[in-house]
Amino acid sequence: MIANHSAGLGLKPAHYEEAHAAPADGLWLEVHPENYMVEGGPRLAWLETIRARHPLSLHGVGLSLAAAAEPDRDHLRRLAVLVDRFEPALVSEHLAWSTWRGSYRPDLLPIPRTAESLARLADNIDRTQCALGRRIAVENPSHYLRIAGHEHTEIEFLAELARRTGCGLLLDVNNVFVSGRNLGFAAADYIDAFPGEHVDEIHLAGHSADPQLGEALLIDSHDAPIAPAVWRLYERLIARIGPRPSLIERDENLPSFDALLSERRQAQAILTAPARQAA
Numbered sequence: 001m002i003a004n005h006s007a008g009l010g011l012k013p014a015h016y017e018e019a020h021a022a023p024a025d026g027l028w029l030e031v032h033p034e035n036y037m038v039e040g041g042p043r044l045a046w047l048e049t050i051r052a053r054h055p056l057s058l059h060g061v062g063l064s065l066a067a068a069a070e071p072d073r074d075h076l077r078r079l080a081v082l083v084d085r086f087e088p089a090l091v092s093e094h095l096a097w098s099t100w101r102g103s104y105r106p107d108l109l110p111i112p113r114t115a116e117s118l119a120r121l122a123d124n125i126d127r128t129q130c131a132l133g134r135r136i137a138v139e140n141p142s143h144y145l146r147i148a149g150h151e152h153t154e155i156e157f158l159a160e161l162a163r164r165t166g167c168g169l170l171l172d173v174n175n176v177f178v179s180g181r182n183l184g185f186a187a188a189d190y191i192d193a194f195p196g197e198h199v200d201e202i203h204l205a206g207h208s209a210d211p212q213l214g215e216a217l218l219i220d221s222h223d224a225p226i227a228p229a230v231w232r233l234y235e236r237l238i239a240r241i242g243p244r245p246s247l248i249e250r251d252e253n254l255p256s257f258d259a260l261l262s263e264r265r266q267a268q269a270i271l272t273a274p275a276r277q278a279a
Contacts, residue, residue: 002028002055002089005243007267009260010059010250016046018257020053027264028089030057030247037078047086057090057201057247058083059170065124065138066111067097076131083132090201090245092137092170093128095121095158110141112149113157118164125165137168137200142220143179159195168200173234174226174249178207178218191233196241204234204267205249223252226263235270243271 002008008028011019019029029050036043047056060079063071083091096108111117129136138161140154152160158169171194180187206224210217226248234246248263 002057002245004245005268005271006245007264007271008055008057008245008247009264010247011050012250012254013043013046014254015257015260016050020046020050022054022257022261024053026268028055028057028245030059030090030249033058033060033079033082034062037075037082051086056086056088057092057245058086058088059247060091060093061108062098063093063124063128064097064099065093065128066095066109066117066121067099067124068120069099071124071128072099076128080131080133083134090137091132091134092139092168092201094139095141095161108141110143110147112147113152113154114149115151118152118157118160122161122164125161125167129165129167135166135168135200137170138162139170139172139203140175141179142172142175143183144217144219146183155190155193155195159198162195162198169195169198170201170203171199171237172203172205173237174203174205174207174230175220177227177230177233178220181215181218187229187233188236191237192240194237194241196237199241199244202234202237202244202246203249204230204246204263206230221252222249225255225259226266231266231270234267238270246271 003026006026008030011029011031036047062075094108162169176190177187204226205222206226207218208221208224209215210219246267248260
């Protein structure tokens with residue numbers, strides 16, 4: 001169980017010991033299940049130890065829900081085994097694809113938001129939720145270029161997925177900021193229009209400028225502290241929809257565990273501000 005007013009951290013092997021020793025004051029930890037879908041070994045043993053102290057969330061990157069095919073059955077089976085073993089409080093995946101005709105692309109790639117892709121995604125989400133025996137949340141993507149063929153806005157598309165399948169939504173605030181800058185829309189307008197009733201989880205992360213194009217293209221790199229502009233969007237969101245479980249993501253240029261705890265405290269302060277508590 002993760003309380004709405006609780007902030008969590010992405011768990012990395014370098015921080016296993018510190019994460020386990022951290023006070024159990026609402027801290028929860030999120031991992032990519034693909035790193036733990038094995039038969040045994042030290043990673044599973046560590047996760048068992050940490051799970052005994054802190055709630056877990058599984059944030060998948062490999063189901064390829066938006067692909068023109070069903071999720072890989074073996075991948076889904078191994079994910080279900082992990083879910084049954086660790087009983088995570090939250091399970092999530094991406095509105096993206098990464099497999100095509102048997103080949104894997106190491107990225108989360110976009111799709112045109114059409115009636116066809118909506119039906120395919122809804123079917124794949126249904127298959128996943130049936131296989132896992134539980135609801136999942138689907139994350140809004142980062143965008144780096146405009147693609148043709150959209151029939152729905154992204155918010156309409158995500159809201160309809162939630163309506164058809166009963167899935168939740170994971171709102172990544174940094175993704176909204178990066179996409180807004182790259183595609184030229186107002187991130188605040190997106191945040192204000194997002195359907196709060198479907199939000200199961202929020203992600204916060206850092207970004208960086210493209211090495212060649214600079215600030216003209218922002219990358220959802222997860223390798224830097226959360227930017228002030230992203231914190232402001234997060235405050236705006238929480239003021240409107242109320243507290244939701246919120247995760248600090250960091251995947252590269254990993255800082256100390258204390259530095260991540262500092263960002264977690266900043267999120268926690270926003271979640272538990274007196275105005276939120278009174279709402």
